[in-house]
Amino acid sequence: NTARAAPDSLTVDHVNHADKELRRYARLHGPESVKDGLRDLREEFFPELRRIFFEREAAGVGRVLRKFLAELSNRYEGEKRSRSALDFCDLTEKTVQLLRTAPHVRQELKEKFEYILVDEFQDTNRLQKSLIDLLRSDENLFVVGDARQSIYGFRDADLEVFLQHREEVARENGVVIRLDSNFRTRPEIIDFINHVFKGVSGGNGQVERSELVAASRFNEKRNPSVELILTKGSSVDEARRLEAATLAGRIHDIVEKKEVRITRSGGPREGTPVSYGDVAVLLRSTADIKLYERALAELSIPFFVTRGRGLYNAREITDLMNFLKVIDNPLDEIKLAAVLRSPFVGVTDECLFWLAHYGKYRNGTGKEMFHTIGQADEIPEIEPHHRDRLVRFAGQLNLFRELRGRLSTGSLMDVIIDKTDFDTRMLALPSGRQKYANIRKVVELARSLEKKGFSGLNEFFRVISDLRFMETRESEAPTDVEKSDVVKLMTIHAAKGLEFPVVALADLNRLRRNRSDDLIFSKKTGLGFRVLNTVTRDPETTCSYSQAVEDQRQKDLEEMGRVFYVALTRAEEHLLLSGALGPGSRGEWIKVLAERLGLPLESMDMPESITFGDNGCKLRIVTDGVKHKTSHAFRKLPAPDRQKILDGKKLELPPGAPQSAEDVLSFLRVKPRIGSGGNYVYSVTEIMSFLLCPRLYYLGHYLGLPSMRADSVEETAVDRREHDEIRRDVLGSIVHAVLERYHPDFTEPQLRQSVLQAFNEELIGEPAQEQVDLVTQWVMGFYSGPVGRAVKDSRKVERELPFVFKHRGNPIRGTIDLLFSPDGSDWHLVDYKSSSVMPKEVQGYEFQMRLYSLAVEAIYGRKPLKATLFFIVPKEAVPVDISSIAMKDLEDKLESFFNAQKGGAFPERKGPHCDWCGYRGYCEKG
Ligand code: SF4
Structure with a gap:
């Protein structure tokens, strides 16, 4: 109203000026009471007045925006019509339309279903509810749902639909059956859940307030079934690292010291201690999952990360399907481009551009990319190694197209995977075993379909497309690791419907993500958006925007409460909760817990246990940090x-x-890392470790025994003396990270920013100024020297280049620090060394460089011209001999390594390295 009443002559200048004046007056003039009044006016009312003003200013923008959205929608609908296509929403929408407008169809379908049962009804939306209503009759619908478990708002699930339906059923004399009995969980954990959620509604004030009732019999237990781990650090990062480490320590003790046993009465496991496979670590987001992975690995606790993405939408399966589609129709340019960009070929966007450009304009034929791939040799703008890859791919594609009519789909996939080394490449990636298992699972699916009479690529595409489309809940193929006795790390959404004897709900202080989109839509308040302040050029909030944001915030908070409930109710025997209390970090869940349990979060002077609930159950509080160093x-x-x-x-x-x-x-x-399967990809580090001492390799890499020292054999006393706070290997990875993203145009402040970011990513908290200076100097030192200057002027540069290549059938993986080519054809190989091994002690590294040289030759078909080790601290470049004689020595060493794998002989090789060997304790005579 104020906005409407405001004179049209009121402009943004007036508003900005008024704000400025109010600020000045509040600071300078009058008695305190007047200053306070002006401050209140400015802080409380003026923002609202600004919003009202900008709402009026935004009216014109809103009209244009709505027109634009309507036009967008029309065009989208038109495009779908022209292609006779339906999108996901259309499937329900058009069905509802059909049932409404064609009574005979509706009647025919209705008669098909004697009864209708809808599970997980709390995840239904309004359109789906309309569809069910059109198909049901008065007395044949049965729905099951739990309002407290509605956690799919982001997928358009609408809890209101469930609540209204329940009211409708009660009003229309239907039957509402409450199911409050819980058969899964120990009574103490149920008491805890009831206590935390007492009087809390899960949404709009009407969701379940009733309490769960423990319905299964469990044996008596002495120790508390609920534990809360709280850690505090000087920074958020430090507190979180401590939290992860303390949680891992508790999981270790619970299993290794047999602290928790199965107490469910009469069950097959009654009385047996829980194992690692009984434990699930649940997280709201996987953003910081690495912290927990590291903490578990530190204690040699086996674990597996369950990813939420479905099998058929996994990246590697999409790549494989695209390849099959290109074999079927190589003129499908989009699929072909996707394959060329994928690990199958691995060319850049720039390369794709030149390929397309050549076909369309250069050779004057207007040919598609498929026809020009084999002519990549004639396109000078494409880098030589990309040309080689394209020509090789063209040959493979022709072969696969010939085989298409002769082989079954499963066999064709096997040939593709084998000829392109796709499986080896996947194994070399993070979560490689999962990716490999996924690929095998899809090949097996093709075979089983063929047995059922499906034949040909098109039928297979249709099945895969259906599986994706229906958002099948098929989980990713379980690997041997996942099925074995390992802790599972997963999101809470992925854990819905599952249960575990021990649940660890981590990262309790994670904050809700704040929405910062400039445009937001709320079903309640409509479209809200920010507008530009034409004077300050800042985005300004309007009334409709802040209402939409508030509505969304409320909904998010309610859903977060329900996600919390779902997480807690996954536990059967034992519940661990953990949160980190760093400065400025106070997530919503930790606040709820503190409030319900009466915990003083500000003080770390916590009791060891507290009592909660009507039955006087105990909750154990763990506040100490890491007591568990690697032990075995x-x-x-x-x-x-x-x-x-x-x-x-x-x-x-x-x-x-x-x-x-x-x-x-x-x-x-302790599991040997090399199993009986032939898919193991050896790393350069493993081979180097073998050459240093076969026994060291056997203990550390083959058997995977934990090192008794945190630092490596390369580290010397100098390192520890110089850099007490951060280990040299950590500084080394920071330097590598900065060098990887270095750009020749970096100014010094940009370089410092990059250094800070690298520290941040290493999760070691706020670095000291000297450490930032040190790393900055190291990086600048490299780029001011002759090698660095040559890199800056080079035509081609590859940094942190991961590779996998086969040497006499044995796959080897590694990462090359730097590869550059000043003239665009000859490569120069560089490896940075940040450890304090002196340039004169380079023998071990010479082998590494020769191995890299072999990799470059295998990948690019051309041996590097030069190889240089660059020692960052003394700023010294040391050339490495990669002549044919030196490479013969490498061949001999590799042979001894692979022979040892077959023969199983890993003798000790004693030397000065024993002084720093982390396996000295295992090695009796070392
Ligand atoms: S102590 Fe020496 S001999 Fe024993 S494993 Fe280590 S490096 Fe090899």
Whole structure:
């Protein structure tokens, strides 16, 4: 009203001026009471007045925006019509339309269903409800749902639909059956959940207030079933690292010290201790999952990360499907471009541009990309190694197209995977085993479809498309690791419908994500948007925008409460909750808990336990940091037994105890990294470790035993003396990260910013100024030297280049620090060294460089011209011999490595490196 009443002559200048004046007066003039009044006016009312003013200013923009959206919608509808296509929403919308306008169709369908049962009804939206109403009759609908578990608002689930339907059923004399009995969870955990959610509604004030009732029998238990871990650090990052480490420590103790046993009465596991496979760590978001992974790995706790994405939408499956589609129709330019960009070929956008450009304009034929791939050699703008890849791909594509009519789809996929090394490439990526398992699963699907009579690529595409379209809930293929005794890390959404004996709900202080979009839509308040202040050029909030944001905020908070409820109710026997209290960090869940339990979050002087609920249940509070350094049952064995295990001999242990080395290692949860399958991809680091000492490789890489030292054999006393706070290897990875993203046009402030970002990503909190200076100087030192200057002037530069290549059938993986070509054809290979190994001690690294040289030759078909080790601290470049004679030495060494894998001989090689070897304790004579 004020806006409407405001004179039209009121402009943005007036508003800005008024704001400025109010600020000045509030600061300078009059008695305190007047100053306070002006301050209140400015802080409380003026923002509202601004919003009203800008709402009026935005009226014109709103009209244009609505017109634009209507036009967009019309064009989209027109495009769908012209292609006879339906999108996901159309499937329900058009069906509802059909049922409404064609009574005979509706009647025919209605008669088909004697009864209708809808599960998970709390996740239904209004359109789906209309569809159900059109198909049901008065007495044949049965719905099941739990309003407290409605957590799919982001997928358009509308809880109101569920609540209204429940009212309708009651009003129309239907039957509403309450199911409050819980058969899953121990009574103490149920008491805890009831206590936390007492009087809390899950949304719009009418969602369940009733309490859960424990309905299963559990044996008595002495220790509390609910634990709260709270850690505090000087920074948010430090507190979170402590939280992850303390949580991992508790999981370790719970399992290793058999602190929690299965207490469900009469069950097959009654009385047995829980194992790692019984534990699930649930997180609201996977953004910081690495923290928890590291903490678990630090204690040698086996774990597996369950990703939420469906199998058929996984990146590797999309790539494989695109390849099959290109084989079927190579003129599908979009699919072809996707394959060329994928790991199958791996060319850049620039390369695609030149390929398309050549076909359309250069050779004058207007040909599609498919016809020009084989002529990539004639396109000078494409880099030579990309030309090679394209020509190779053209040959493969022709072969696969020939095979298409002769092989079944499953066999064709096998040939593609084999000829392109797709499986090896996937294995070399993070979560490689999962990716590999996914690929195998889809190949198996093709085979099983063929057995059922499906044939040809098109039928297979249709099935895959249906599976994707229906958003199948098929989970990703479980790997051997996932099925075995490992802790599962997953999001709460992925855990819905599942249950675990021990649930650890981590990251309690995560804050709700604030929405910062300039345009927002709320079903309640409509479209809201910000407008530009034409004077300050800042975005200004309007009334409709702030109402839409507030409505959304409220909905988000309600849904977060329900997500919390879903997480807590996954636990059967034991519930761990953990949160970190850093400065400025106070998430919504930790606040709710503190309020319900009466915990003084400001003080870390917490009691060891508190009592909650009507039944006087206890909650244990853990506030200390990390007490668990890497420790291992292996070290506790008598020395002769340790040696026998390492030699693969039988132990004379009491009956019932593990007998063979393999038994003992599996008993100790140490799994050899190289199994019987032939898919293992050896890393350059592993091979280097073997050359230093075969026994060191065997213990650390083959058996995967934890090192007794946090630092590596390369690190010297100098490192620890110089950089007490941050280990040299951590500084080394920071330098690598900065060098990777370095751009020749970087100014010094930009470089510092990049250094700070790298510290941040390493999660080591706020670095000291000297550390930032040190890393900045190191990077500048490299780029001011002859090698760095040559890089700056080069035509081609590859940084942190990951590779996998096969040497005599054995896949080897690694990452090349820097590869550059001043003239665009000859490569120069560089590896930075940030450890304080002196340039004269380079023998071990020479081998590494030769191996990289072999990789470059395998990838680009051309041996590098030069190889240089660059020692960052003394700023010294050391050339490495990669002549044919030197490469022969490499061949011999690789042969000894692969022979050892077959023969199983890993003798000790003692030397000065033993002083710093992390396996010295395992190595009896070391
Ligand atoms: S202590 Fe020496 S001999 Fe033993 S594993 Fe380590 S490096 Fe090899």
